Amino acid sequence: MIDITLLGTSALHPLPNRALTSAFLSCEGHSILFDCGEGTQTAARRAGVSLMKTDIVAITHYHGDHIFGIPGLLQTMTSMNRTDKLYITGPEGLSDFFEPILKLAGGLSFEIELTEIPSEGVMLAEMIRGWPHESKLSAFRTKHRIISQGYSFTLGRAGKFMPDKAKELGIPVQLWKVLQRGESVQIGDRMIMPQQVLGEARKGLKFIFTGDTTECDSLIDAARDADLMICEATFGENEQAQLAIDRGHMIFSHAADTAKNAGVKRLWLAHYSPRIEDPMLYLHNATEIFAETSCGYDGMKITLTFEN
């Protein structure tokens, strides 16, 4: 189960009713913040989400509207006496770009680890204590005016537990849960592996956060079969296609094309130009291509659950 909250949907600068584009993912008590512009911490409060225990801040690129909220967030975490290490990830140049941010933020009550997430992903349980075993965060290259990346979060799902097999192997009922979680158990001198009592791995969950990008194959590949893609959609009108491409962005219908080509389950649009007063006016440009498109709004939430 993954909870997603869209914290903001604006591009360029924050508006009174539209914070800068950012999303918060939580999964079994752990969490990732995707991008953090000026006002993201306030947007989170407004959405009823606490950022104080965020494990990872995943930055898509180093434009101000995606990072200027970080010094304030770090100071607020310090004022709340956070002690857990915070991981910050982003594309190449992370430590250079973070030097002024960390200088501004000043002395913190917790450690920060700047880390680059590879495209093949990291198993989060190996990085951070307590994360669900099968959760993985990967970065993928996107196409913007500067180096940028999107993120894919996947939550794997083990095969069905087979009680008959477990009984056959003489495993006490109390240990079934451990094997179901994907961990091995020791019984006497025997080591029982989860594969021995689980069926074939089942379809998990996948979430995509694009950051700023034009249409590109790497995004389509990464988003394949995702349950939810939050995709940038800076301009609404089809006539703005070339403008969008020139600026490294998408129009609504580009996002819909991407969703359709990637076969995602649902698409939320975000990162609207401040000139767009009401994104709903342009939604049809996307739904004509991909019906399961919604105009994202600040505070929009969904819980992604495993299929039966």
Next chain:
Amino acid sequence: MIDITLLGTSALHPLPNRALTSAFLSCEGHSILFDCGEGTQTAARRAGVSLMKTDIVAITHYHGDHIFGIPGLLQTMTSMNRTDKLYITGPEGLSDFFEPILKLAGGLSFEIELTEIPSEGVMLAEMIRGWPHESKLSAFRTKHRIISQGYSFTLGRAGKFMPDKAKELGIPVQLWKVLQRGESVQIGDRMIMPQQVLGEARKGLKFIFTGDTTECDSLIDAARDADLMICEATFGENEQAQLAIDRGHMIFSHAADTAKNAGVKRLWLAHYSPRIEDPMLYLHNATEIFAETSCGYDGMKITLTFEN
């Protein structure tokens, strides 16, 4: 005439309904922004104020909640194609503290001049083209945990124009306005000075923005007879007096004491701790001492006008 808008009233971190403490002053089409925390640009939009043509950003001290909105503001000004020079002022260490801010903000469409404002003040007309002649911005030392200063803005008022004197001197009616504005005029080979046709200077207007401070004499001296003082009032209860002093702040009644001792006309409280849900609950602690106290709120406005 001076228009003042209180843009925010929070301390430490921005809240959904309370932006960080900041105020905007405008006077005859020119303007000064006092402090700029994360979200100040959004608070200004909410209050219907445009910061895009701000002449001066006056910073009281270099704590994050007073400066983290600057990189975003500078980038928004650039996206709006500002070309006028922006003056930024603050206490000692201005260029050191601004180095990471300016690094983050990146390439701008306009020039920035970092300048320290002296305690005796600068005549703004000498610094910035088009400012009213008699307007003056001064800094005064306050007492916080780090080096800090408050600001005093005064708008002088020339003496009453004396038509009899002007006629006596043979000054054409069309030039009376120039002299009334405080400028001299040349008639033939005679130079007429405004003093020759104006009565004694009349009471002008004074505005005080304290920044973070405990009670101190320098603030009382600076605030003498001010028309409005926006004063920090971090804690509400009288029992928090020692806590406030230890942290370099004030309780509501400290602010009221200061206002009373300085003989100000009206006091607006601001910079409330995020723990204060409703500042009105503590207002009586101030009004018992100084009746003309109001709890400041985001978007609160006043126009200060000359007395008759």
